[in-house]
Amino acid sequence: MRAARIWTPPTRRWRRAEAERDRAQALFEKSLIRSPIDGTVLKRDQREGETVVALAPIPLARIGDLRRLQVRADVDELDIGRVRTGQEASVYSDAFAGQRFAGRVTHVSRRMGPRNQTSGDPAEKQDAKILEVLIELDGQPPLPVGLRVDVFIRALPVASTGG
DSSP: OOOOOOOOOHHHHHHHHHHHHHHHHHHHHHHOOOOSSOOEEEEESSOTTOOOOTTOSSOSEEEEOTTSOEEEEEEETTTGGGOOTTOEEEEEOGGGTTOOEEEEEEEEEEEEEEOSOOOOOTTSOTTOEEEEEEEEESSOOOOOTTOOOEEEEOOOOOOOOOO
16 A cells, blocks of 8 residues: 655745744744944853853853943042033053043032042042043044053132132
8 A cells, every 4th residue: 555645735835935934034033142332242151052041140241342442540639620521531551651542521520439440559539429421532542442541631720619
């Protein structure tokens, strides 16, 4: 006795193949991870093949816009009355000896906080509070992200209290 073959019209097989293709495409799309911003991957925190969950406490990658470099500077509590948005700033680094990178203060935090960086100087006051300031650098300086730099802000004169 011969096994009977069931004949399937080509259109039915075609539709089934299209449905399987669409399902595979949908699964593939779900596996893609897209950045919410345009930028350059600065650091990958997860590697290929590692399991990722939607609400993971660990970021997948650190992304930054390298078209506009910013420096985060700590302003000592004694100097905060002399710093304002729009002031000129100069940035220097030992890695680029003798070079000055110009910028402007674009943001002055409204909240005092602990020092983010220490100099290693044992005479440095450890319990000093700072105000965080953002400085946007002019042009496209060759400074890599994360480089420690020295910042000088052209300070305003201290306002006198009439009395």
